[in-house]
Amino acid sequence: LKCARAVVADHGGQFPATRAGLLTLPGIGPYTASAIAAIAHDERATVVDGNVERVMARLYRVETPLPTAKPELTALAETLTPAQRAGDYAQAVMDLGATICTPRKPACGICPVNTACLARLAGVQADLPRKLQKAEKPVRRGTVWLGHRDGAVLLERRPERGLLGGMLCLPGDGWDGAGGPAPAPADWQKLGEVRHTFTHFHLILAVMAARIDGPASRGEWVPRHRFRPADLPTVMRKAWDIARDRLEA
Ligand code: SF4
Numbered sequence: 716l717k718c719a720r721a722v723v724a725d726h727g728g729q730f731p732a733t734r735a736g737l738l739t740l741p742g743i744g745p746y747t748a749s750a751i752a753a754i755a756h757d758e759r760a761t762v763v764d765g766n767v768e769r770v771m772a773r774l775y776r777v778e779t780p781l782p783t784a785k786p787e788l789t790a791l792a793e794t795l796t797p798a799q800r801a802g803d804y805a806q807a808v809m810d811l812g813a814t815i816c817t818p819r820k821p822a823c824g825i826c827p828v829n830t831a832c833l834a835r836l837a838g839v840q841a842d843l844p845r846k847l848q849k850a851e852k853p854v855r856r857g858t859v860w861l862g863h864r865d866g867a868v869l870l871e872r873r874p875e876r877g878l879l880g881g882m883l884c885l886p887g888d889g890w891d892g893a894g895g896p897a898p899a900p901a902d903w904q905k906l907g908e909v910r911h912t913f914t915h916f917h918l919i920l921a922v923m924a925a926r927i928d929g930p931a932s933r934g935e936w937v938p939r940h941r942f943r944p945a946d947l948p949t950v951m952r953k954a955w956d957i958a959r960d961r962l963e964a
Contacts, residue, residue, distance in 0.1 A: 717741040734760040754802035761793045762805035766812025772844035776833035780845040857890030861958040862927040871934035901925035911950035922954045
């Protein structure tokens, strides 16, 4: 809708016919702008997707790993783009990558550019394009405490800022610096561990449970009939699932 408004407001109701004009529209990035310009308007625009990158990396035997190699691969694709029928060229290279120069086991024997392919000549086509190794996610450890008494469980809301911000959780320690000590002295028993993966780290949480008879230093008592486990974030629901069986046993 934003794009349609921009066409009316900024382009007199005419859809831009050039790559540069298309790039001014909301929601249209370099790939789409190039594809429309080349295929619909026969502009000498170069379309680069994952298939094209793979073909270029092999054709020219580019050893630089992705994503660092992206500008180099785009430049190579541009040098091959013809002045005429750029749209046909774009579709041909994308099709080549999708059907013949596939990620695993490229069918070099039937490839129309196999005599020019440097990776094939060197026998390294299956190794290209290279990719930067992803950094291993760190593992953090923490503890949550499920305090209970007389049909109520002790829960607390996380700080608004940070991981699981503002969500209802079991009181936990500082795996991310936002926790604290056990909510009360009690005969804490370890019930097990849960594992959960966040975007930047793996978390292993020890789940402790105990009846709390005295005052709690943090959290609020929630009667079981008002407590809905579905309100907990996934990692806390995993912890609750371990503890619940024990509480109901
Ligand atoms: S010869 Fe093989 S590796 Fe080279 S472009 Fe063709 S299919 Fe890809």
